[in-house]
Amino acid sequence: MKIKNKKTTLIIILLVFVMSFMLLIALVTSQFRINFSEKLQTESVDLSAQLLHSEKNGELKKLTLKFSPDQKKQAYFQRKFSKDNVIDIGDQDYISVILDQGNKKEILFQGNFKLSYLEWLNNDEVKIYKGCGSSCLVSYVVNTNTKRVSEIVERIIE
DSSP: OHHHHHHHHHHHHHHHHHHHHHHHHHHHHHHHHHHHHHHHHHHHHHHHHHHHHHHHHHHHHHHHOEEOTTSSOEEEEEEOOOSOGGGGTTOTTSEEEEEEETTEEEEEEEEOTTEEEEEEEETTEEEEEEEOSTTEEEEEEEETTTOOEEEEEEEEOO
């Protein structure tokens, strides 16, 4: 009888140990699945936001693309990427003017969301317009070689 009790006790202890171990594995696995699922979902949202941002910047490029008179340079607007562009309103690099010279792309000018239009004055100067209120228009002439910027008040109506 003693042998049977020892065997039974040993089996019960072993079963409790195995069940505890299995419960621990189940908890860890479910927590891992939750964390993995959340991370995968977050990465998926980030990727979707980046794709949407890229698509919108492609459309913005098509709308604003201007070639220099000699056709060797091009300039266009590009929005800065963030997960929520709304928080960047007022940020000084909310919109950039990109200068594309074949194999070299660089930021020529940065401004906020009020930048509205650009045009080439000659092969080395771009004029960028910015609204500054309902009766106000400012422009910036940027030399593409020196990056020197001249600000001009276009119109102020009182």
